[in-house]
Amino acid sequence: MNPSLEKPSPRYQVVIVGGGPSGLLLGSLLHGAGIDALIVEARSPDYVLGRIRAGVLEQGTVDVLTQAGVDARLRAEGLPHDGFALCVDGEVLRIDLNGLTGGKTVTVYGQTEVTRDLMDQRSRFGAASIYEAADVAIGDIDTPHPFVTFVKDGVTHRVSCDIVVGCDGFHGVSRRTVADKGLNTFERTYPFGWLGILADVPPCSHELIYVAHKRGFALCSMRSPHRSRYYIQCDLSDDVRNWSDDRFWDELRRRVGPAVADDVVTGPSIEKSIAPLRSFVAEPLCFGRLFLVGDAAHIVPPTGAKGLNLAVSDVHYLGSALREFFLERSSTGIDHYSARALDRIWKAERFSWSMTTLLHRFDSYTPFEQRMQRAEFALLQSSQAARAVMAENYVGLPL
Numbered sequence: 001m002n003p004s005l006e007k008p009s010p011r012y013q014v015v016i017v018g019g020g021p022s023g024l025l026l027g028s029l030l031h032g033a034g035i036d037a038l039i040v041e042a043r044s045p046d047y048v049l050g051r052i053r054a055g056v057l058e059q060g061t062v063d064v065l066t067q068a069g070v071d072a073r074l075r076a077e078g079l080p081h082d083g084f085a086l087c088v089d090g091e092v093l094r095i096d097l098n099g100l101t102g103g104k105t106v107t108v109y110g111q112t113e114v115t116r117d118l119m120d121q122r123s124r125f126g127a128a129s130i131y132e133a134a135d136v137a138i139g140d141i142d143t144p145h146p147f148v149t150f151v152k153d154g155v156t157h158r159v160s161c162d163i164v165v166g167c168d169g170f171h172g173v174s175r176r177t178v179a180d181k182g183l184n185t186f187e188r189t190y191p192f193g194w195l196g197i198l199a200d201v202p203p204c205s206h207e208l209i210y211v212a213h214k215r216g217f218a219l220c221s222m223r224s225p226h227r228s229r230y231y232i233q234c235d236l237s238d239d240v241r242n243w244s245d246d247r248f249w250d251e252l253r254r255r256v257g258p259a260v261a262d263d264v265v266t267g268p269s270i271e272k273s274i275a276p277l278r279s280f281v282a283e284p285l286c287f288g289r290l291f292l293v294g295d296a297a298h299i300v301p302p303t304g305a306k307g308l309n310l311a312v313s314d315v316h317y318l319g320s321a322l323r324e325f326f327l328e329r330s331s332t333g334i335d336h337y338s339a340r341a342l343d344r345i346w347k348a349e350r351f352s353w354s355m356t357t358l359l360h361r362f363d364s365y366t367p368f369e370q371r372m373q374r375a376e377f378a379l380l381q382s383s384q385a386a387r388a389v390m391a392e393n394y395v396g397l398p399l
Contacts, residue, residue, distance in 0.1 A: 018168030022294035024118035058396030304352035
């Protein structure tokens with residue numbers, strides 16, 4: 001999984017900085033097209049696999065994973081969902097994804113499992129991946145011959161390439177490299193976080209339940225028929241050590257209400273953490289021969305289940321563009337990558353923001369703003385057209 005660089009003077013067509021799911025998926029698509037790509041990752045494989053992330057995949061994401069040839073376990077173990085429920089002040093409204101979108105669905109399959117499938121495939125391919133690479137730096141992106149340097153086992157390596165792709169997340173080196181090159185950023189931070197718990201207990205429902213309650217938001221989700229993922233809104237200043245398992249389960253049951261609480265099976269947590277929420281977009285996504293992908297370019301609050309899906313759409317656009325660049329000798333695709341990806345990014349940002357503002361408790365809200373939240377839910381209850389818009393965005397806009 002961590003082969004050494006085989007070339008005396010290593011040179012690759014593409015160097016991908018970041019070995020999470022977006023970097024691995026891009027590497028898979030490029031390998032399938034015969035394009036030589038190296039992945040450079042600052043962390044260990046176990047650390048990458050240990051990240052607990054989202055698990056709701058749009059149909060477009062499933063299609064791209066199928067194109068990459070990593071869909072076997074997804075097809076066997078993924079859970080197709082035809083809808084989800086909104087529960088606001090005890091009133092339940094089911095959003096019929098299948099019926100409202102002409103047969104589209106989503107699939108529950110954990111991001112960790114997607115990452116594992118991609119890692120296993122890359123290992124089978126024998127494709128080069130460098131893990132635990134320290135002091136990663138990117139240079140000469142304004143020339144046709146950029147390079148990436150890193151330190152591995154005390155030795156400094158310099159790898160030349162034609163294209164560098166930054167898939168190294170919100171805090172990675174890729175976006176920092178272009179911070180003074182005309183990068184524009186747009187951000188909203190939210191005044192709360194999500195306290196999440198993972199437990200080997202059956203889910204309380206066969207579909208996701210999004211809950212808006214006077215005590216705060218809650219989400220009932222799952223990773224498999226035997227593993228559940230639950231979240232509750234909490235203060236940003238809170239500490240996960242303040243939350244015993246018993247306290248978490250008690251608070252969750254308060255928020256979901258009696259009808260759902262009776263079906264909540266409790267058990268010891270196997271992971272518990274607090275995540276802040278933010279909306280963030282950087283633009284443009286192309287600086288010379290450096291391209292930004294996934295969390296390096298954008299962050300969405302998890303309320304709309306868009307994080308991984310948006311990264312996959314970036315990979316889809318850029319993978320197609322790089323095939324044009326290397327196989328057809330055309331720069332049209334890479335020239336338009338940023339605009340094409342950003343069009344979908346901003347639409348997903350809008351949806352995630354709207355779901356977040358609909359379902360969370362904002363202590364700063366005036367009575368008018370509180371009534372607006374309630375009116376939004378009332379519109380969804382009374383209007384099939386409004387539900388169809390929500391469903392269309394939830395299953396994913398066309399790639």
